[in-house]
Structures are given as C-alpha cells and as structure tokens.
Amino acid sequence: MRDGTKPVVQPVDAQEEPRRIQGVSRRKLIRAAGAAGLAASVGPFILTRPARAASKTLKILQWAHFVPAYDKWFDNEYTKKWGEKNNTQVIVDHVGIPAINSRAAAEVSAQKGHDLFMFLWPAPTYETQVIDHKEIYQEVERKHGKAIDLAVKSTYNPKTRKYFGFSDSFVPDPVNYRIDLWGEAGMAKGPATWDDVLKVGKKIKDKHNIPVGIGLSAELDTAMAVRTILYSFGGSVQDQQGKVILDSKHTLEAVKFVRALYKETMTPEVMAWDASSNNRALIAGKLSLCLNAISTTRTAENDKLPIAEQLGLTKALKGPVRAIGLEHVMNCYVIWNFAENKDGAKKFLVDYIDNYLEGFKASQYYNFPCFPKTVPDLPKMLADDPHKPKGKYSVLADVLQWATNVGYPGYANAAIDEIFNTWVLNTMFAKAASDTLSPEAAIKEADKKCKAIFAKWQAKKLV
DSSP: OOSSSSOOOOOOOGGGOOSOOOSOOOTTTTSOOOOOOOOOOOOTTOEEEOSSOOSEEEEEEEEOOSSHHHHHHIIIIIHHHHHHHTTEEEEEEEEOGGGHHHHHHHHHHHTOOOSEEEESSOOGGGGGGBOOOHHHHHHHHHHHOOOOHHHHHHHEETTTTEEOOBOOEEEEOOEEEEHHHHHHTTOTTOOSBHHHHHHHHHHHHHHHOOOEEOOOSSSHHHHHHHHHHHHHTTOOSBOTTSOBOOSSHHHHHHHHHHHHHHHHHOOGGGGGOOTTHHHHHHHTTOOSEEEOOTHHHHHHHHTTOGGGGGEEEEOOOBOSSOBOEEEEEEOEEEOBTTOSOHHHHHHHHHHHHHTHHHHHHHTTTOSEESSGGGSTTHHHHHHTOOSSSTTGGGGGTTGGGTEEOTTTTSOOOHHHHHHHHTTHHHHHHHHHHTTSSOHHHHHHHHHHHHHHHHHHHHHTTOO
C-alpha cells in the first residue's frame, strides 16, 4: 500500500510477460471455428439452441446467476444471436455454486465435457488441463485496451508464464448494512472501520437483538470475508514472492478480532451458513450488516420488499493497516485441453467482450468489467440508478482502488486455490472464534497446512 491505507494492486513485472502486451498480431484467433464433435448427453437444465440444424456445437457451463435477469439475457438472447450468426448450436448448462468444483473434477477425470467452463474463482489447480488463454487476452486488449490487474493476478501464472484462464468480469464485495439501525447509532452512511463494526454492531445487537452477519463456515462468502479482514489487519497467506507468511502477529490480531466479533456481535448460526444465508437473513431483517455482492440489495428491490430502502452499501472497511476488500466472485472461464470446439470457445469470449455493455446492464450492475473501456460510463450509470436511497451504488465507482484478488499480495496460484477450496482459513477463524482452539494454535495448524500445500505444488513446478 502506497500510503498504508489505500490498497493498490501491484503492477506485473515486465520480465513476467504480463498482460500489457504491445503490438501483437491477431494470430488468426478469430477464424471460423472448426468442426466440433457432437454434444455430450446433458442434464435437465440445459438449453439447446437454435432449433435449425447447425454445423458446429459450443457447450458452456456456468453458475446459476444470483441475478436471474442475467441468465435470461445470456441464455435466451445473447447466446441465441451468437449461435445463429456463427452457425453454431449453443448449449448452456447452469449449476449452483457448490457443484462447480465437483463438475470440473468430473470433466477432467472423463476428459470430456464443456468447451467453456466458468469458475467463480481462479482455478490454477487445473493449469495443466487447460489451454494457454494468452491469445484471447491479446485480441481483446487489441480491441478494448488493457485488462485490469485484478484479472491478470487471477488468471496468470508468472512461474510458468501461462494464462490458465480468461476473466471477463468480477463482482465487488461491499458492506451491506441497515441504514435505520446504523443511522440510529450515528452512522447513517455505514461503518468506516472494522472497529466500528465491533463496537456499534455490539450496541445494535444488545439493543435490538439483531446481529452482525459474517460467515464462519465452509462456504464461499466466508472465504472472502475472512480474507478481507485478514488483509485489512496486514496479514496474508503468502507474500509477493509466494512464500507462506500466515503465522504472523498481523494474522493473530485478525483472528483475535474475529473471535471478539463473533462473541460480541454474532450468533452461532454463522457456523453453519451456506453461500446464500447472509443474503436471506439481511433481507429478512435479521442482520444489521454483512459482506455481500449487490445481489442482496437487487433482490430486495426487484421483489419490492419494504426493507429495500433501508439497505445501504459502503466500500471496504479500514483495519489497523489498510482499507481493502476482496472481489466477491471472479468470473474465470477456462477452455479445456480436451474441449471439442476450442476455436469456437475462443471466438465466443472475444465476441462476448465486444458486447459486454449489454451483459453489465443485464446483470443489473452485478458483473463489473475486467476491460473498463467496455463500460465507459460506469460511474454515471451507478449514480443514476433509480432505486432508493438515491446514489447508493456510487460507492462502487472506485472499487478498483480497494478490491483485490485471492492470493494478495501475490498472484492466485495452485496452492492458494487449494487452500481456498479446502477452507483452511475459514476453519482457522472458526476454530478460534468457537474456542475449539486458541487463536495461536488455530493459526499454527493452518500455517502448517498451507506450507504442506505449497510444497506439493512447488514440487509440481506450478508455484
């Protein structure tokens, strides 16, 4: 951090062949897709289009979006038009968040599946199973300018110099809070620091019996929230060179803080939450605050719930060291080595970025662009959102000044991915908060696991 408070994503070293690629040729990336194999048998949620015969097939897997309007646009409008234009039968399969990793593992095991597979987080553990997505970045940057560092740090391996994925968008992870409850405590614009959350959150819980909601279970939102707190206290799993540094005084202070936050402002329910628990609880009026994407506020608005006008947003909170937050989810598409229509998948991604503004609007401003020039009026669009309180989405206009990647301050890598998906940090914070282990013992246990995981992937020469 340049000033100790504002997070700035570190620039990519020139020697690491970063995404700042100058003067590259198109390398015939956007040639017509070659003949593709027949579609594999698919499940009941798959939409197959168009009805007329097409000479090619493109199979896409992605999550069931938290903003249903996006899937409606993607499935029924965009992919249909793209398929007709490219003489391609497009098959879209949606799965819930918990099924993403198991589905990916099954496809890799079978060496058969989708041409495009979208993760909601970096997936470097599959680096050897995917193509190098470098030429996709090159072509998109030729047309739309540089990708944000957040995208590069989530899809590029400086060790192997390979792009193991392509990121079209990310989702901010602001603080969602009750304006009425925090306003009563003199913070109508929401808390500014994590210390505010502890002190004022306790007062709100004591007076109204409405707790703070920060997950401490084995799920995605918890993984993001505990990292946000860890980073704001100056801790991290690794340094910029990829060395494990979890066992530190900064981590200890963060773990002790979360332990106090749990005991003084929360309830045991957070120990068993799933990824949508905080959404549901806040909308139901059962939380004073949580960390989440704007799917929470959008759901309340779209369903015309009375609580919608009482839901406010703030940017990343300041800890003792810095104000920083994670991206809530990071869209990371991969094209498998065994994909039957690699050329079609590449062309689809490039064409999709050409039309990204439509996707941003369809997501109701949920999916933020990894290529900022595709949404040039983003601050104005956020400010002009008609929902009350007026202008509440404007806090996201400077999100790139405080949002960072999983693996901060380094790159996402295979070891970081395994640590993330085996909930090592979630477990560390939960064990300390519940007094299953002391903060010191919980940290040492997690640090030992992290070092073992790093050693495994270093032996494979991917870290």
